[in-house]
Amino acid sequence: MSIRLVIADDQALVRGALAALLGLEPDIEVVAELGDGTGVADAVVEFSADVAMLDVEMPGLDGISAAAAVRKAAPSCRVLMVTTFGRPGYLKRAMQAGASGFVVKDTPARQLAEAVRRVHRGLRVVDPALAAESLTSGDSPLTEREAQVLRAASDGGTVADIAKAAMLSEGTVRNYLSAAMAKTGGRTRAEAVRLAEDNGWLL
Template identity: 60%
Template sequence: MLRGALAALLELEADLTVVGVAGDGDEAVRVASDAAPDVCLMDIQMPGMDGIAATQAVRAASPATRVLIVTTFARPGYLRSALDAGASGFVVKDAPAEQLADAVRRVHVGLRVVDPALAEASLFDGANPLSERERQVLRLAADGRSAAAIAAEVFLSAGTVRNNLSAAIGKVGAANRAQAVRIAQDKGWI
């Protein structure tokens, strides 16, 4: 419903044309590859391939296409990940329609667009302190898996997984793994 509403709002703009819509990351990559749009609007959390991976794939499949992240998940870690993946902008879905259309236009001409409140939060929250392995084990720990179960999935020893979880807990300033997961999710680091 929201996807259709965004498309309809953008179609009301005389200088903007919607050339395709997609329901998940994999479909977004296919549509962008086929249609080669000037600007692709992308969400962060979608079924299948997430918006960060889909942004990288869209940029690889259609290098001239610029990606604008439009999401309800305004988290500093997501902003950094999106920009690292090749996104040209990051705005929140509750922005007024005029702001969204203006963001599309600005990204189209090669400018970067970042929600001001999110940019401020990113500056003051700092960069993601977690290594890729620490992010991986925290993501797997999010559903309550034991260190042994995580170890079996990522082909590490249970001791190495416990060390990575301990390091992540310390880096995010948490008291335990559940709190570390929650903090990392809230900041968009996992």
């Protein structure tokens, strides 16, 4: 009885390659490949998948939200997150969303099939280095608004732009930016954005 696997990753080449790699395993069967997060839960139900392998960064519905959707729609299906960036915050959020495993894209390929099997067996799979880092770099200190303002600031617009996007007064935006800079330790707006992104605090 082989493991029925659904794969979601926005890069077609990577997605296809992962499918090919895992399809070689005798005990794994890739039953669906998706390019974004929106259809994952449906696909899991439709193909009665055992494991869903999700990328965190995806257009449309992001991987963490997709993980939550899968857990809700099919509680028996385990979720394994695969991501490019080892952002500490991602790990924690993914776990809270019900994921069973979390691996970074630069772990050896051999371990991937094994990770799928462990997750399927009900075990948890976490990159040890990342787990340690995740513990030291606690939860996001940012409030929802602060994160939202930082996101709006991340493409380099002026305070006026951000204010318009967030429907706030300019003064308020500067206050939130100031608070965010204090909490992240950044000395400029741009640095704060970078630090928050690196920690996975912007979702």
